[in-house]
Amino acid sequence: MRRIRKELPSTVIRRFTRYMSHLQDVRDSGTQWVSSQEIADALGLTSSTVRQDFSHLDFSGTSRRGYNVRLVCEVLSRILGGDKVWKSAVVGAGNLGTALVLHDEFRGQGFDICCIFDSDRRKVGKTVGSLKVQPMDKMGPLVSTLRVDIGVIAVPPAVAQSVADLLILAGVKGLLNLASTHITVPERIGIAEARIAASLQELSHAIMMKSSLGS
Amino acid sequence: MRRIRKELPSTVIRRFTRYMSHLQDVRDSGTQWVSSQEIADALGLTSSTVRQDFSHLDFSGTSRRGYNVRLVCEVLSRILGGDKVWKSAVVGAGNLGTALVLHDEFRGQGFDICCIFDSDRRKVGKTVGSLKVQPMDKMGPLVSTLRVDIGVIAVPPAVAQSVADLLILAGVKGLLNLASTHITVPERIGIAEARIAASLQELSHAIMMKSSLGS
DNA sequence: TAGATTGTTAATCGATTAACAATC
DNA sequence: TAGATTGTTAATCGATTAACAATC
Numbered sequence: 380m381r382r383i384r385k386e387l388p389s390t391v392i393r394r395f396t397r398y399m400s401h402l403q404d405v406r407d408s409g410t411q412w413v414s415s416q417e418i419a420d421a422l423g424l425t426s427s428t429v430r431q432d433f434s435h436l437d438f439s440g441t442s443r444r445g446y447n448v449r450l451v452c453e454v455l456s457r458i459l460g461g462d463k464v465w466k467s468a469v470v471g472a473g474n475l476g477t478a479l480v481l482h483d484e485f486r487g488q489g490f491d492i493c494c495i496f497d498s499d500r501r502k503v504g505k506t507v508g509s510l511k512v513q514p515m516d517k518m519g520p521l522v523s524t525l526r527v528d529i530g531v532i533a534v535p536p537a538v539a540q541s542v543a544d545l546l547i548l549a550g551v552k553g554l555l556n557l558a559s560t561h562i563t564v565p566e567r568i569g570i571a572e573a574r575i576a577a578s579l580q581e582l583s584h585a586i587m588m589k590s591s592l593g594s
Numbered sequence: 595m596r597r598i599r600k601e602l603p604s605t606v607i608r609r610f611t612r613y614m615s616h617l618q619d620v621r622d623s624g625t626q627w628v629s630s631q632e633i634a635d636a637l638g639l640t641s642s643t644v645r646q647d648f649s650h651l652d653f654s655g656t657s658r659r660g661y662n663v664r665l666v667c668e669v670l671s672r673i674l675g676g677d678k679v680w681k682s683a684v685v686g687a688g689n690l691g692t693a694l695v696l697h698d699e700f701r702g703q704g705f706d707i708c709c710i711f712d713s714d715r716r717k718v719g720k721t722v723g724s725l726k727v728q729p730m731d732k733m734g735p736l737v738s739t740l741r742v743d744i745g746v747i748a749v750p751p752a753v754a755q756s757v758a759d760l761l762i763l764a765g766v767k768g769l770l771n772l773a774s775t776h777i778t779v780p781e782r783i784g785i786a787e788a789r790i791a792a793s794l795q796e797l798s799h800a801i802m803m804k805s806s807l808g809s
Numbered sequence: 810t811a812g813a814t815t816g817t818t819a820a821t822c823g824a825t826t827a828a829c830a831a832t833c
Numbered sequence: 834t835a836g837a838t839t840g841t842t843a844a845t846c847g848a849t850t851a852a853c854a855a856t857c
Contacts, residue, residue, distance in 0.1 A: 388848075391848090396791075396795045399795070400751065400776075401775070404752075415814075415815075416814085421776065422776050423776065423778065425850060425851090426814090426815095426850095427851065428848090430815065430816065430817085431816090431817085431849075431850085434815095434816060439816080440814075440816080441814085441815075441856090442815055442816095442856045443812075443813050443814055443815085443857055444815095444857085445815080446815090459795040459798055459799050460795065460799055460801070461795075461798075463802070465801075473697075474692075474693035474694075475693050477689075477693065478689035478690050478692065478693035479689075482688075482690065484791060485794065488791060488794065490794055528801065529797065536615065536619070537619075552801045553798075553801040553804075554797075555790075555793060555797055560615055560619070561612060561615075561637050561638065563638065567804055569800030569801040569804055570797070571796045571800065572793065573788055573789065573790045573793040574611075574788065575694070575700075576611075576699060576700065576703060577611040578786040578788040579700065579703065579705055579744075579770060579786065580610075580614070580674040580675065581604070581607055581608065581674075582768045582769075582770055582785070583674055583675030583704070584607055584610075584674050585785070586675070586743065586744075586768040586784040588784075589767070589768075589782055589783070589784055590767065603823080605824070630838080630839075640825075641826095641838090642825070642826050642827065642828095643825060643826075645838090645839065645841085646824090646825075646826085646840090648839095649840060649841070654840080655838075655839050656833070657831080657838050657839055658832080658833055658836080658837050659839095660838070660839080
């Protein structure tokens with residue numbers, strides 16, 4: 380159980396998630412060795428970037444053969460917390476929050492969603508998968524007593540920051556922000572974002588550029 | 595209607611989406627002027643970055659007052675395609691695909707989701723919002739005849755690339771990839787990604803780092 | 810062995826920040 | 834006017850790519 384020596388750039392971490400997803404597929408297809416060039420081709424990178432990224436990790440490749448797929452998967456998984464189970468709470472029982480709770484993939488990846496909250500009286504008490512939607516005033520106490528690690532913010536932008544503050548107060552270690560607004564957190568709290576609306580806007584811009592530059 | 599002169603770095607475009615979301619809030623709060631420093635503070639950036647980013651845009655600020663909020667919103671909105679309506683098709687009627695169709699926010703932002711497809715016989719014919727789930731073999735024809743602009747990929751990783759290929763063949767101009775796998779597209783096709791599972795892994799890593807570095 | 814591929818250093822490229830003259 | 838803030842240039846910082854000796 381080796382400790383990570385230095386903080387890794389977030390660009391590298393982001394690629395780690397992509398390597399992992401790809402290499403799990405490669406592994407499941409029965410392939411045992413893969414070269415940096417093959418990985419690069421599959422993911423639209425250069426082999427240099429792949430080797431540079433892997434140099435941050437705790438293993439070596441083999442000349443003329445490349446990397447042991449199974450080994451890389453293990454190391455990447457560990458660095459991305461694949462061996463941990465994070466208790467998670469979803470705040471906001473709208474379409475997105477509900478979808479997350481119902482989505483099994485996350486549980487399989489070590490995210491144990493154990494409660495969901497909403498401020499809307501009409502939603503409180505409803506069943507989502509195996510959970511009952513809880514009222515907001517239960518959030519602080521429940522998150523504290525269950526020792527929830529991760530808060531998932533799936534509420535309207537206007538209340539995202541205050542929900543974040545309450546979750547942090549209740550003791551979560553990190554937040555996943557799905558709201559389209561920026562959330563400020565203390566240094567000690569982890570944060571990641573996944574904003575579909577923003578991605579759609581980026582796409583919209585990309586399409587306009589392509590068609591205006593188009594041959 | 596001014597044309598954009600040069601391709602903008604994707605880092606800048608990504609921040610544009612954040613400026614826009616923030617400045618819309620500021621505008622709706624009734625504030626008329628905002629300085630680069632205020633924007634930077636709200637979004638965790640430096641004022642230098644904000645001014646540098648805005649220098650790519652088609653307007654000027656005013657000494658001693660800053661930027662006209664309403665004007666910046668308009669310019670940003672246009673550059674992100676806010677004045678366009680994109681016909682969109684969702685592929686995959688699982689939790690996530692269904693949530694997208696039901697989510698009104700996207701329609702309000704100019705994304706007109708006009709059809710949803712799934713390969714699962716049991717899901718075909720079901721109603722999602724105002725749409726009926728269509729079988730996969732209708733996808734090509736429907737996307738073509740409706741002249742769908744954007745394909746949203748909300749299918750399992752294993753079939754994501756082949757769905758992408760079919761959508762491109764049917765004439766979409768861009769793809770939003772929600773699957774955890776990499777998708778390769780021709781140069782002329784726009785692509786954006788929003789991968790919640792990857793964000794969760796990044797968060798997981800961040801939390802581990804914070805706690806191991808912890809005071 | 811010959812040749813392919815790693816690991817790593819150095820070079821390049823791009824993005825962020827600092828600094829400051831211009832301006833209102 | 835004095836002073837705050839922009840717009841832009843130059844400096845710094847960081848990330849990607851190229852190159853190549855080491856290695857199997």
